[in-house]
Every structure is written in structure tokens, then in C-alpha cells.
Amino acid sequence: MLALYGHRFSSYTWKALIPLYANGTEFTFRDVDPGSDDGPANMDFVRAAHPAAKFPVLVDGDRRIIEATAIVEYLAVHHPGNAPLIPDDPGEAVTARMMDRVFDNYVMGSAQRVVNAYIANAENPDHEQVELGRAGLLHAYAWLDGWLAENALPPHVSLVTCAAAPSLFYGDWVARIPADCPRVAALRSELLALPAVARCVDDARPYRSYFPPGAPDRD
Structure with missing residues (x-):
């Protein structure tokens, strides 16, 4: 097993x-x-x-x-299942892998920059690192909103889902998705409603005190 x-x-x-x-x-x-x-x-x-x-x-x-x-x-x-994690079409697979990198590197990566600053000094985190991380998140949100205006994600759990769900969940805790990025906000809501993602959210609830900047009272 x-x-x-x-x-x-x-x-x-x-x-x-x-x-x-x-x-x-x-x-x-x-x-x-x-x-x-x-x-x-x-x-x-x-x-x-x-x-x-x-x-x-x-x-x-x-x-x-x-x-x-x-x-x-x-x-x-x-270990394939009903959710085709990688598209069969080679071109679509390239897009899936590209978006996987976007969510990991520029959404989760920017959020992690802020978290790391708080891990290093919870009482007085490095202001420059916090601001750079939050700015990176806002830039990534804007780019994603534009991309989503012209592209659709697979209607099932895929590699992109696996990257997007946790990065948008925690990214929004670090820097709220702004009102001018409605597609990103809608995507986050859709992802959190998926049973597999909702299970992760619920199982993680006992550990919310671990979040260095402080977990918000939502989600």
C-alpha cells in the first residue's frame, strides 16, 4: 500500500x-x-x-x-483514477505544467516569503520581505485573473487543482485577493468546495495556530 x-x-x-x-x-x-x-x-x-x-x-x-x-x-x-491528473493531450499537458509552476512559484512562493519572515522573527518580521511577498502575491493574482479571462481550467481535479487550491487558500490569508481579481476569488471558492480540498481544509483546522502571521477567523 x-x-x-x-x-x-x-x-x-x-x-x-x-x-x-x-x-x-x-x-x-x-x-x-x-x-x-x-x-x-x-x-x-x-x-x-x-x-x-x-x-x-x-x-x-x-x-x-x-x-x-x-x-x-x-x-x-x-495509480490513475477517475480524475485524470495530467491531460492526455500533450499541448494541454504543457499548459497544466506551466500553471502548476505559476501557482507554486509565484502564489505559494510569495506567500511563503511572508511566512518565512514571521518564522524568523514573529514579533518584528523583516518589513521588506513581508512587503515583497505581498506585492508578489498581488502581481500574481492580477496575472492569473487576466489568464483566466481567456483560458479555462480542467473541470476536474488535475495537477493544476492540486497546486492552485493550497496556494490560493494560504495566499489569501497573507494578502486578500482584491476586488479587481474576481476570477481568482471565484476560483478559490470553487476549489475549496471540492470534496478532496474541503477534507484537507478540515483536517488542518487543529493546526491553525501554527500559521506564523496568525490565521484569520474564516474559511
Whole structure:
């Protein structure tokens, strides 16, 4: 059986959980939270499996797959289900991978910049890093709203869904999606309504105090 090592509050763990939930794939979740019974041992496994000691890590027999995007791609090939995670059309697959990078690098990446500033100094985070992160988010939202005006995402759980849902969820906590980006706001709402995503949101609720800038009282 598959095993996924990760944390339920982690955006990139969500990225790996969403396709597993959407396709009803059987797996065991190995929690790395230090408060869980096997958390320290599971984190030791992650340190050995990943060159930067990062999760999620997927284990399938004697195979270890690291990096969330690679995990989604692996599941699409080796454990396919009703949700076609990668489009069959090569051109559409290129677009899916492009948008995966946009959400990871420019939405989640910008949000993470702010989070990292608060991790470094919760009482007095680096103002420049916070402002750069928030500015990056607003720029990404504007670009995405324009892209969505001319393009449609797949009407099912895909690689793009797996990247977009956690990045927009946490990104909006760091910098609210502005009123002049209605398509991005609508996409976030649509994604959070998906059963696989809603399950991730609910399972992460006990850990909201972990969010360094402070979790808002919503969602």
C-alpha cells in the first residue's frame, strides 16, 4: 500500500493528498507532526528520503518519490483514477505544467516569503520581505485573473487543482485577493468546495495556530 509522509497543515502535503482523496486511492498517512505518536520517527524518515529534509514523501513499495509535483505525476501514471491528473493531450499537458509552476512559484512562493519572515522573527518580521511577498502575491493574482479571462481550467481535479487550491487558500490569508481579481476569488471558492480540498481544509483546522502571521477567523 502507498504511504504518504507529511503534515496536514502543509500546503505541499495538501498538493499530494488532493489527488489521493479525489481518486479514492488507498494509502496510509504518516504524520510528521512532533505531537503525533510516530511523528519524530516519520520525520527521521523524511530527513533520510529528501535531500533537504522536506515533505511530502510518497512511498510505493521500494520506491520513494519526493517533491509534490512529481508525486502527482507519479500517481497519474502508476495509480490513475477517475480524475485524470495530467491531460492526455500533450499541448494541454504543457499548459497544466506551466500553471502548476505559476501557482507554486509565484502564489505559494510569495506567500511563503511572508511566512518565512514571521518564522524568523514573529514579533518584528523583516518589513521588506513581508512587503515583497505581498506585492508578489498581488502581481500574481492580477496575472492569473487576466489568464483566466481567456483560458479555462480542467473541470476536474488535475495537477493544476492540486497546486492552485493550497496556494490560493494560504495566499489569501497573507494578502486578500482584491476586488479587481474576481476570477481568482471565484476560483478559490470553487476549489475549496471540492470534496478532496474541503477534507484537507478540515483536517488542518487543529493546526491553525501554527500559521506564523496568525490565521484569520474564516474559511
